[in-house]
Amino acid sequence: MTGRLAGYVTWLGDRRTVLLGLVALVAVGLVPSLSRGADWLGSWKMALDAGTFSLTLIGPVAAGIACATYVRLATSGVEPLLRTGPRPWWPWLRPALSIWGLAAVAMSAITLGVTTSAALAGAVPYYDTLWVLVPALCVLAAQVAVGVLLGGLGRRVWLAPVAAAATFSLGVLGAIGAMPEIFRTGGLGVTYAGETYDATTLGLQTGATLGVAAGLLLLSNRTVVGRTAISRVVISLLVLLGAVCYVVLGNGIHDRYRAVSDPELVCRGDAVRVCMARETTRPLDDLVERMERQASALRELGLELPPRYVDYLAGSDDERQGGVMLLVEETLASTVSDETAARVLTTPAQCAAYRSDIAPPEASFDTRRLLARWLLFRAGLLQPRVDDFDREWLESGLEEQRSWVTTTYEQLRSCDLDALRLPAGV
Amino acid sequence: MTEVAPGLRVSELRCHYPPASAAVVDIGELTLGPGATGLVGVNGAGKTTLLLTLAGARRPQHGTVTLDGVDLYGRDRREIVTRIGFMPQELDLPRELRVADAVSYVSWLRGVPGRVAATREPELLELVGLQDRRTDRLGRLSGGMRRRLVLATALVTAPGVLLLDEPTTGLDPEQRANLRALLMDLPGATVTVLSSHVMEDVEQMTTRIAVLDEGRVLHHGGTAAFVEERGGPHRSAELAFLTTLSGARS
Numbered sequence: 001m002t003g004r005l006a007g008y009v010t011w012l013g014d015r016r017t018v019l020l021g022l023v024a025l026v027a028v029g030l031v032p033s034l035s036r037g038a039d040w041l042g043s044w045k046m047a048l049d050a051g052t053f054s055l056t057l058i059g060p061v062a063a064g065i066a067c068a069t070y071v072r073l074a075t076s077g078v079e080p081l082l083r084t085g086p087r088p089w090w091p092w093l094r095p096a097l098s099i100w101g102l103a104a105v106a107m108s109a110i111t112l113g114v115t116t117s118a119a120l121a122g123a124v125p126y127y128d129t130l131w132v133l134v135p136a137l138c139v140l141a142a143q144v145a146v147g148v149l150l151g152g153l154g155r156r157v158w159l160a161p162v163a164a165a166a167t168f169s170l171g172v173l174g175a176i177g178a179m180p181e182i183f184r185t186g187g188l189g190v191t192y193a194g195e196t197y198d199a200t201t202l203g204l205q206t207g208a209t210l211g212v213a214a215g216l217l218l219l220s221n222r223t224v225v226g227r228t229a230i231s232r233v234v235i236s237l238l239v240l241l242g243a244v245c246y247v248v249l250g251n252g253i254h255d256r257y258r259a260v261s262d263p264e265l266v267c268r269g270d271a272v273r274v275c276m277a278r279e280t281t282r283p284l285d286d287l288v289e290r291m292e293r294q295a296s297a298l299r300e301l302g303l304e305l306p307p308r309y310v311d312y313l314a315g316s317d318d319e320r321q322g323g324v325m326l327l328v329e330e331t332l333a334s335t336v337s338d339e340t341a342a343r344v345l346t347t348p349a350q351c352a353a354y355r356s357d358i359a360p361p362e363a364s365f366d367t368r369r370l371l372a373r374w375l376l377f378r379a380g381l382l383q384p385r386v387d388d389f390d391r392e393w394l395e396s397g398l399e400e401q402r403s404w405v406t407t408t409y410e411q412l413r414s415c416d417l418d419a420l421r422l423p424a425g426v
Numbered sequence: 427m428t429e430v431a432p433g434l435r436v437s438e439l440r441c442h443y444p445p446a447s448a449a450v451v452d453i454g455e456l457t458l459g460p461g462a463t464g465l466v467g468v469n470g471a472g473k474t475t476l477l478l479t480l481a482g483a484r485r486p487q488h489g490t491v492t493l494d495g496v497d498l499y500g501r502d503r504r505e506i507v508t509r510i511g512f513m514p515q516e517l518d519l520p521r522e523l524r525v526a527d528a529v530s531y532v533s534w535l536r537g538v539p540g541r542v543a544a545t546r547e548p549e550l551l552e553l554v555g556l557q558d559r560r561t562d563r564l565g566r567l568s569g570g571m572r573r574r575l576v577l578a579t580a581l582v583t584a585p586g587v588l589l590l591d592e593p594t595t596g597l598d599p600e601q602r603a604n605l606r607a608l609l610m611d612l613p614g615a616t617v618t619v620l621s622s623h624v625m626e627d628v629e630q631m632t633t634r635i636a637v638l639d640e641g642r643v644l645h646h647g648g649t650a651a652f653v654e655e656r657g658g659p660h661r662s663a664e665l666a667f668l669t670t671l672s673g674a675r676s
Contacts, residue, residue: 080483080484081517081535083482084510085535085536
């Protein structure tokens with residue numbers, strides 16, 4: 001081993017230990033990444049988010065490892081020797097850099113794994129969002145620095161689990177709003193369809209975490225880390241930058257995501273045209289197929305379908321087109337249910353009321369539900385049970401139902417939701 | 427132009443550990459010239475702090491330390507400290523590290539260029555008798571071997587000044603005798619400062635002695651004369667030390 005290499009791994013153990021540590025970090029990181037199953041298979045952006053979410057546990061564990069390592073380093077008697085070296089701050093910080101690198105490799109491996117899996121499952125990659133790994137790596141630096149500080153100053157092995165717990169707690173404090181979310185990476189659990197990372201918010205997070213990391217590393221050994229004027233100036237600037245970013249993040253609303261002004265859509269189907277956001281097209285073919293099967297009942301009544309049904313993305317309200325409103329798990333799955341397809345067919349217009357802060361009239365829910373059941377019944381996909389509230393009406397015959405279906409559908413198309421009524425006797 | 431006396435020289439040196447303001451080292455003038463000087467004192471006398479300051483590892487709050495007239499904490503610090511080798515009282519490197527790697531690591535810490543370090547490492551291990559243990563892990567070394575390894579790491583910069591902090595502590599008599607013999611035969615260093623509790627080591631290995639108590643130098647002079655004058659009829663170095671200590675305290 002050369003001296004240079006020795007500087008990297010001396011305090012982490014031999015190669016086998018380092019490899020085992022890496023495997024352990026990956027295993028730990030998979031826990032949060034897989035905490036919601038593998039639903040991110042349907043969205044590459046969500047997979048990327050799940051990958052960075054691994055830091056929720058990788059970071060605290062890395063902080064614990066850093067703490068234990070720096071307890072070893074600080075109590076070894078090496079410090080006087082490194083103080084007489086040409087750049088004492090470098091041997092002091094190098095183990096931290098190694099631990100950060102190891103944890104970064106673990107996070108990157110997980111991210112690579114989940115994003116590749118998502119791409120193989122059909123999700124469209126958005127490589128231009130990969131820059132979000134940079135703020136994540138800065139968060140990791142701050143997490144490791146917590147361990148360095150506690151180990152370098154505390155010099156007690158039992159502080160290692162304390163460092164891990166403290167780092168995890170910092171994430172929790174951010175999540176509950178007790179402090180700005182500077183330790184957060186990923187984990188929102190939405191598809192991000194039609195959205196992208198907000199560069200301003202994540203830039204502020206990057207600045208804040210760099211400031212925290214620099215400050216903590218300086219405090220871990222002020223004499224060594226702050227030895228030269230240059231290092232003192234650089235650290236002071238980073239801490240100042242971090243403080244400013246922290247204060248700005250603590251004031252006002254800083255969403256991590258913002259809507260894309262003109263999200264790209266992918267459309268399928270001829271008889272029924274359905275469009276979904278390019279990043280979440282996994283269930284599109286199945287949805288089109290099921291909608292086409294059920295839509296024939298509407299056409300039999302001479303009703304006109306909207307030119308297309310479009311994914312309900314932020315700012316995309318357009319009453320001239322139908323709306324595709326799916327739950328997150330429906331959007332991410334490879335198939336949808338017939339009930340979901342029927343529900344989409346009962347949304348022939350993207351009425352603003354569906355997403356308004358004021359709920360649409362109660363009757364609109366009931367009528368759309370009945371219309372969906374009628375579609376399923378007509379397609380032979382529903383057999384009403386004896387005690388179903390609508391059994392009698394569903395089995396009453398098309399001529400009995402024509403008037404209500406036609407009127408209701410036109411009212412839904414024109415977003416005249418206040419006029420919606422259930423048929424007599426239902 | 428004034429001729430500069432060779433060796434380490436401290437002047438108006440005061441060291442303390444904040445926030446305490448009491449000095450743990452408080453020395454007006456002390457010159458440690460060519461040859462071996464023993465630094466003796468009770469626990470807490472300030473020996474290790476003084477050695478760290480002499481090694482360039484601990485900047486004093488007041489005063490200067492020079493080596494051959496060059497300020498150890500001045501502009502030429504980087505160059506001058508490489509001329510000093512320091513053997514700390516404890517060097518607890520990871521047990522899984524191999525012997526050769528330990529020397530490489532300390533060489534890297536001390537800024538020895540890789541090529542030079544690679545050449546010196548086998549030479550140093552041969553010097554301390556560990557050439558057959560190059561690939562052994564540190565955990566497999568005996569206490570005496572570990573101390574010899576630490577000595578090898580103190581020599582990575584080929585120093586002209588060697589500072590030894592309790593080099594024989596924790597060793598059995600045989601290991602101590604071996605290490606002592608090794609230290610006395612070391613080539614290269616012109617100035618050696620040996621801090622030790624073991625008066626036998628100091629008496630045998632040094633030509634001058636400095637007695638330290640509460641950070642101050644109580645006595646500085648020839649070792650033989652020190653033992654002769656204060657060691658009683660049996661010329662006991664320990665008695666000489668205790669006599670000096672009690673005389674100063676009374």
